[in-house]
Amino acid sequence: MEVERVADAELLLAVAEGDRPALAELYRRHAPWLTLRLQRRCTDPDVVDQVVQDTFLAVWRRPDSYRGSGEVAAWLWGIAVRRLIDAFRRRGARRRLPLFVATSSPSAEELVLLGVEHGDLAGALRRLSPELRAVIQAVVLDGLDHREAGRLLGVPATTVKSRLFRARAQLREELT
Amino acid sequence: MTVSLHEVSQRFGQTTALNRVSFDVKPGVTGLLGPNGAGKTTLLRLVATVLGADSGELRLLGRDPRDGVERTAIRRRLGYMPQEPGFHRGFTAFEFVDYVAILKEWTDRRARHVEVRRVLERVGLGDVASRKIKALSGGMRRRVALAQALLGDAELLVLDEPTAGLDPEQRLRFRELLSTNAGDQTVLLSTHQTEDVAALCGHVIVLDAGAVRFAGTPAELTALAAGRVWLATERSAGARLAWRTGDGHHRCIGDAPPNAELATPTLEDGYLLLLGDKALAVAA
Amino acid sequence: MIAWHADPGLLHRYATGDVDPSLAASLEAHVQACARCRADIAGCVDDARLALGLDGLLAAIDAPRPGPVESLLRRAGVPEHQARLLAATPSLRLSWLLAIAVALAFAVGTARLARDPSTGVDLFLVVAPLLPLAGVAAAYGPGVDPTYDIGVAAPMHGWRLLLLRSTAVLSSTTFLAGAATLLLPPAGWAVAAWLLPSLALTLGSLALSTVLSPLRSAGAVAAGWLAVVITAFSEQATTALLGPWPQGVAAVVVIAATGVLAVRRAAFDTRGIR
Numbered sequence: 001m002e003v004e005r006v007a008d009a010e011l012l013l014a015v016a017e018g019d020r021p022a023l024a025e026l027y028r029r030h031a032p033w034l035t036l037r038l039q040r041r042c043t044d045p046d047v048v049d050q051v052v053q054d055t056f057l058a059v060w061r062r063p064d065s066y067r068g069s070g071e072v073a074a075w076l077w078g079i080a081v082r083r084l085i086d087a088f089r090r091r092g093a094r095r096r097l098p099l100f101v102a103t104s105s106p107s108a109e110e111l112v113l114l115g116v117e118h119g120d121l122a123g124a125l126r127r128l129s130p131e132l133r134a135v136i137q138a139v140v141l142d143g144l145d146h147r148e149a150g151r152l153l154g155v156p157a158t159t160v161k162s163r164l165f166r167a168r169a170q171l172r173e174e175l176t
Numbered sequence: 177m178t179v180s181l182h183e184v185s186q187r188f189g190q191t192t193a194l195n196r197v198s199f200d201v202k203p204g205v206t207g208l209l210g211p212n213g214a215g216k217t218t219l220l221r222l223v224a225t226v227l228g229a230d231s232g233e234l235r236l237l238g239r240d241p242r243d244g245v246e247r248t249a250i251r252r253r254l255g256y257m258p259q260e261p262g263f264h265r266g267f268t269a270f271e272f273v274d275y276v277a278i279l280k281e282w283t284d285r286r287a288r289h290v291e292v293r294r295v296l297e298r299v300g301l302g303d304v305a306s307r308k309i310k311a312l313s314g315g316m317r318r319r320v321a322l323a324q325a326l327l328g329d330a331e332l333l334v335l336d337e338p339t340a341g342l343d344p345e346q347r348l349r350f351r352e353l354l355s356t357n358a359g360d361q362t363v364l365l366s367t368h369q370t371e372d373v374a375a376l377c378g379h380v381i382v383l384d385a386g387a388v389r390f391a392g393t394p395a396e397l398t399a400l401a402a403g404r405v406w407l408a409t410e411r412s413a414g415a416r417l418a419w420r421t422g423d424g425h426h427r428c429i430g431d432a433p434p435n436a437e438l439a440t441p442t443l444e445d446g447y448l449l450l451l452g453d454k455a456l457a458v459a460a
Numbered sequence: 461m462i463a464w465h466a467d468p469g470l471l472h473r474y475a476t477g478d479v480d481p482s483l484a485a486s487l488e489a490h491v492q493a494c495a496r497c498r499a500d501i502a503g504c505v506d507d508a509r510l511a512l513g514l515d516g517l518l519a520a521i522d523a524p525r526p527g528p529v530e531s532l533l534r535r536a537g538v539p540e541h542q543a544r545l546l547a548a549t550p551s552l553r554l555s556w557l558l559a560i561a562v563a564l565a566f567a568v569g570t571a572r573l574a575r576d577p578s579t580g581v582d583l584f585l586v587v588a589p590l591l592p593l594a595g596v597a598a599a600y601g602p603g604v605d606p607t608y609d610i611g612v613a614a615p616m617h618g619w620r621l622l623l624l625r626s627t628a629v630l631s632s633t634t635f636l637a638g639a640a641t642l643l644l645p646p647a648g649w650a651v652a653a654w655l656l657p658s659l660a661l662t663l664g665s666l667a668l669s670t671v672l673s674p675l676r677s678a679g680a681v682a683a684g685w686l687a688v689v690i691t692a693f694s695e696q697a698t699t700a701l702l703g704p705w706p707q708g709v710a711a712v713v714v715i716a717a718t719g720v721l722a723v724r725r726a727a728f729d730t731r732g733i734r
Contacts, residue, residue, distance in 0.1 A: 027513070027517060032503075053513060053517050056517050074492055137485055221731070225612075226731050227731055262607055264548045268524070279545075289522070293522065
């Protein structure tokens with residue numbers, strides 16, 4: 001398990017100069033977690049693979065659209081999720097995975113871990129309805145705006161806005 | 177016998193570029209040596225089916241290039257690298273080799289791209305495939321030109337001065353590339369450099385003024401100069417050719433000068449002895 | 461920075477979809493920010509799948525990106541490999557087509573601004589057939605194609621490449637000239653009088669290039685055309701060119717040139733000693 005020796009930002013600089021091995025290294029570091037994260041939003045692995053490829057193609061062609069602030073990983077996810085939205089628009093909504101389908105109940109261990117990461121928020125989030133939770137995930141965690149979140153979830157932007165309002169109200173009520 | 181020429185002549189207007197040339201080329205690497213204007217490019221163009229011979233018999237890969245159908249069949253198993261390869265403006269290395277691949281009848285895009293990447297990796301240009309050719313160095317451009325000749329694992333490779341203008345390191349890389357080919361491939365390359373021939377070729381043909389002056393192994397060409405090469409402190413009158421070496425001695429080919437010691441002949445000595453002053457004018 | 465790291469077993473369960481959604485969200489946020497956990501999670505994705513993905517990415521990077529003309533051709537239904545061959549044609553570049561458009565615009569402008577409209581149209585009728593001639597001369601041959609020798613040594617027949625490129629150039633130039641014709645001052649059917657001569661000149665030049673070099677052929681044909689026009693049609697080229705004789709001759713030339721090309725097409729298969 002080696003940790004990255006050359007920083008991601010340096011690799012990006014090399015990519016900007018047409019350095020193919022640098023792009024390959026970025027791919028090795030980031031394609032796995034991007035693939036897994038995309039897979040939780042889209043059931044079709046071919047679409048996921050295509051989106052990952054499109055993401056790194058975008059990195060190759062426009063490396064200077066990374067403004068140098070924040071983590072490269074965050075920037076990559078931003079590209080990837082927007083490519084996924086594009087893919088949904090082109091291919092239709094059938095392969096959208098409903099978010100937050102619980103497959104097992106958490107163990108005590110996991111609840112403690114959640115406590116470290118999110119405090120009470122985790123429990124409160126779980127008590128939201130799936131639609132409200134999906135909106136929180138898309139806007140707060142994935143960093144999408146209302147329109148993009150709407151495209152990802154297959155609802156109008158106004159619906160996103162109202163659900164976000166209700167979710168926040170519910171969380172505020174629970175946590176204060 | 178991959179290539180067979182018999183009494184082949186070629187004229188351009190008043191000049192005779194090739195005068196009743198006859199030789200055979202077997203699988204392996206064969207070098208074509210000769211001074212400028214000897215007719216090497218014309219000869220290689222004939223072998224590459226780019227030109228049609230005025231007279232004489234020519235058989236390539238067992239077929240007659242004068243017949244249209246046979247000519248196309250030959251071309252399917254041939255790779256040609258011209259003397260000064262030209263490239264389309266604005267093409268990347270990949271695009272250029274891809275273009276030639278289409279001319280070589282690779283119509284399926286997927287298979288073609290796999291093959292283009294294969295030959296580019298072969299010549300060590302895998303990482304710069306998407307760079308524009310005008311942004312590549314001279315040595316790299318040569319390698320792009322070589323890559324297109326390698327498409328489809330050609331049975332007959334015709335290379336016109338592939339190492340001209342390259343620095344010693346690039347030339348070494350080229351030799352390595354050419355020597356790692358399959359056993360039954362035939363490579364015919366022309367060069368000014370006797371070191372290329374000595375390092376690479378199992379067979380050598382010396383061409384001068386449109387005529388074959390020698391055809392045999394490098395060892396045989398070297399042997400022509402056996403007992404005729406001397407190291408002396410001064411130039412001798414009886415020497416056919418002589419020049420000063422870096423350490424102050426004179427290397428003479430011909431009769432023994434006074435107080436001279438016998439030197440071990442090199443391929444270059446044999447070549448120079450064969451061609452006389454004309455060859456020396458080029459080597460200088 | 462969070463010093464907490466995810467247990468690899470937990471990451472594995474995340475990878476198989478076997479974790480609580482909130483925990484998954486939490487993990488995702490963490491992995492995005494932690495290089496070590498990203499490295500750990502890499503083991504949860506199939507190696508072969510990643511290798512294939514990288515291969516596909518590198519192939520996509522290298523693949524040629526079509527220019528504007530090529531994309532247009534593809535959308536018009538031209539097969540990909542033919543469109544690629546056309547992309548290398550000097551006279552199908554955007555810059556060339558723009559130059560043709562400018563030349564046509566100039567001719568049209570002169571026609572409209574001239575005091576006597578028929579003189580302007582005369583000029584147009586003389587110039588229009590020369591444009592596809594120039595285009596075809598610049599499409600193929602040792603003078604204009606830097607990869608000519610390699611192309612000759614390749615199995616694809618020279619005449620096929622010539623046919624492909626000439627058709628594309630002729631079509632595009634004729635289309636542009638046709639559009640320009642619509643802008644000319646009205647002169648009846650005379651404005652279309654250039655169509656057959658333009659075809660005749662182009663095919664004639666191609667037929668001649670089985671003997672001479674393409675550039676010399678084009679030059680000879682252009683000179684011939686200008687000579688004919690100047691001597692035979694000193695006045696009113698407009699009406700004269702539309703007459704049965706000139707059009708008839710042009711038609712005969714088209715048929716004869718096509719015949720010559722069909723019979724002598726093997727001449728394009730080797731480099732002629734010209």
